[in-house]
Amino acid sequence: MHRTLTDIAKEYDVVVLGSGAGGMSAAIFAALQGADVLLVERTEYLGGTSAYSAATTWIPLTHHAATVGAEDSFEKVAGFLDRAVGNRSPRAMREAFLRAGPNVVAELERRTEVRFRPRPFHPDYLYELEGATPCGRALEPEPFQADVLGNTLKLIRPPIPEFTILGGMMVDRDDIPHLMAMGKSLKSAVYSAHIIGKYCLSRLRYGRDARLLMGNALIGRMLAAALRLGVDILTETETVALEATGSVVTGLTLRQDDTTRRVSARGGIVLATGGFARHPKMRREKLPQPVPELSPSAPGHTGALHDLAFELGAYHGEDAAQPCFWAPCSHRRRPDGTMAVFPHFVFDRSKPGIISVGRDGRRFVNEATSYHLFGAAQFAANRDGSHIPAYLIADARALAKYGMGMIRPGGADIRPYLNDGYLTAGATLDELAAKLGIDAEGLKDSLARMNRYAETGVDEDFGRGTTVYDKANGDPAHGPNPTLGKLETAPFYAVRLWPGDIGSATGLVGDENARLLRRDGSVIEGLYACGNDLQSIMGGVYPGPGITVGPAIVFGAIAGRHAAARAGAAPRSQAA
The missing domain is CATH 3.90.700.10 (Succinate dehydrogenase/fumarate reductase flavoprotein, catalytic domain)
Structure with a gap:
């Protein structure tokens, strides 16, 4: 549940820093493994840039692909990524993503509130390359009626206002044709009246829209799962130190308002803070000139945790075609x-x-x-x-x-x-x-x-x-x-x-288990990363829709599972 720093435990199996799609995935999968999990968010809202986004999720070879007639295979998609990305990222990392992805989606849908759907036509961006497909790889979250969250709904980062109507009503590609035709079609008028009516009731009850779409839907569904699984959640909480015993990361120090507290992490700490791109010094050093003054991404990715990870031997990758997307x-x-x-x-x-x-x-x-x-x-x-x-x-x-x-x-x-x-x-x-x-x-x-x-x-x-x-x-x-x-x-x-x-491509270098590495190739035990904190497996190339969210969820799951296993957690039953 949502807590203050004064009433959380002093020790957890897994601590996740950041609450976007990657961080939520890490927390959920660690909890599914039976771990005691703490999720820490430094801003007032959960969801990061994932909540702002369309949350298109590029995970090939899932059970959804067959429902839209996609003709795909491991060899086909791996070859496509080889041609698109090449040596800008390790092939082993891409293959780890492709092999784990289908199971991650299946387990989310089988055991949590998270639901995806494919579109019959949602093509890869680099369609001129051999191995591209018109559908099946890109999924989108199903809309979520989030009344089940109650007042916790207010913790989800609201969508960008310019992508809403009527002062905060979310709309997606299925709504727009009806809204534009509601004065010309009885069917569209009924449809529009229904969703506008629900929006008005939600505003009265919660102060915001409870019919969540796109990124808000993904984060809302993940939040519902995390709460049901017993994940403790802190917002407006800063990590001021990562602590190690010898060469193994064992805990961290958190600060919320005037309260500071040390928390031990038996299995590990997962960095999912959104990348370096709002770090003033790194932004000047890594982005091309002129450095963009403004970004449409959420404000939380300050890169402060990267500075702490550097002190433990972590380092940034250097092979990406672009430092950001x-x-x-x-x-x-x-x-x-x-x-x-x-x-x-x-x-x-x-x-x-x-x-x-x-x-x-x-x-x-x-x-x-x-x-x-x-x-x-x-x-x-x-x-x-x-x-x-x-x-x-x-x-x-x-x-x-x-x-x-x-x-x-x-x-x-x-x-x-x-x-x-x-x-x-x-x-x-x-x-x-x-x-x-x-x-x-x-x-x-x-x-x-x-x-x-x-x-x-x-x-x-x-x-x-x-x-x-x-x-x-x-x-x-x-x-x-x-x-x-x-x-x-x-x-x-x-x-x-x-x-x-819209997101960092350069990140901290990790292995196939999302464990962070030193330059000599050794593992920093107990320290993981996912999402934009992890060096992009796409190497600063953008092959298709959702190539940030998909790997974030998959490597979040990999990190959460691995950290839970390090803690000796016993997996929960398979019941949803």
């Missing part, structure tokens, strides 16, 4: 003074009638590529400072139909966005270019080229719309290429895009 982001000041950082994942960049350019007015990337590759392309093109920010450009027709960034599709009132500068408008391309400070001739040439490609269906510059992944994020009703459309209806609009880090 990226997404292009736009920024807007909220009425309360806080800054909204909006990640442009899939809803606008790949739609017809929208392109992205640098200060020279010219395109620099296939806009329909993955958000990670888009962000990396911004850094690569920014040698002279001309592509950070970049500019997402749309004509009036595309903006009204598809929206752009925080501007929702369907003809939303754009005046507030124009008034505060989030959106820039120009009656002509020359006017828009002047307002943005970009080259007008380059911009006009870019639009002329795109207008030709929209007719032929072939992007001769960047091949946009040629892969299954590209097409999946376009407009299926638009042809001949679902991602290519003319920009010809004035006025023209722009939103500025900066690369933002």
Whole structure:
């Protein structure tokens, strides 16, 4: 249950630091093994960036794959990762993930409240590589009606406000078509009235939405499981020291408000704090220039535990293609003074009638590529400072139909966005270019080229719309290429895009049991890591949707089980 530092035990089998998907998984699997578990979160909310995210979970070869007709095998997916990642991560770590993943999902669904579902079409991002699949590897959490949590529901980190409606109501891909059609269809009107009614009742009862979707659903289901399994939970609690007896980690010192307490860990401590990326010094040293000022991720991943792990001999990996995973982001000041950082994942960049350019007015990337590759392309093109920010450009027709960034599709009132500068408008391309400070001739040439490609269906510059992944994020009703459309209806609009880090790829080096290692290859007994604290098995490459959450859950499970076994815990019965 949720406790204060003064009433927890002095000794646990396993202590988990961090409450995102990886930390929750470690706590759950340690508890399933019969361990006494303490879960510690330094912020006021549980869930980390996992709670903010869509929580798509890339775990291949599960029992769900057959339900959507996926044709997959260990050899196929291992080969795909070999081609995508190569020597940027140890093959043994990737194989450990692939071999453990199906059992982890099966055990979660058999013994806890966690439930996943596949989509019949959810392709890998690097679809041009041999071994990619259109479905079966990426799972998503089933929605969760979280009344069972009672007031504990308030501990879950709320979703990003700009991804909600009506002041906090969560919506997913199944809700959006009904909400947009509720004035045109009786079925959609009934559906919309049902979910809006439940939201209003939840606000009255809990002060927030209890119908949890995406990342909130995953964390809510995991929290329900952890509480039922007897995991003790602390929030707003800082780890100030990791302690070792000889070369073995045996405990830690925690601080909550003015109270400090030492806690022993018989089996081990699992680091699941979200990575280094909000550590000021590491951020300056490891991220490319210019260092992004803002990130859409949750605030807890300060990297402070990495400093403590370094003192015990742990070290960061050095082979990742990128130090972080990226997404292009736009920024807007909220009425309360806080800054909204909006990640442009899939809803606008790949739609017809929208392109992205640098200060020279010219395109620099296939806009329909993955958000990670888009962000990396911004850094690569920014040698002279001309592509950070970049500019997402749309004509009036595309903006009204598809929206752009925080501007929702369907003809939303754009005046507030124009008034505060989030959106820039120009009656002509020359006017828009002047307002943005970009080259007008380059911009006009870019639009002329795109207008030709929209007719032929072939992007001769960047091949946009040629892969299954590209097409999946376009407009299926638009042809001949679902991602290519003319920009010809004035006025023209722009939103500025900066690369933002959505998770660390560089992390602490561990082995197949998630135990941290020293540079000489020896194991730091009693110290584990998962999630973004562990060096990414994807090596700073982004092969498919959910490649951070999936490995976090699997290596969290591996760490939790191993630490529980070190403590001599006796596994619980198989009953749910």
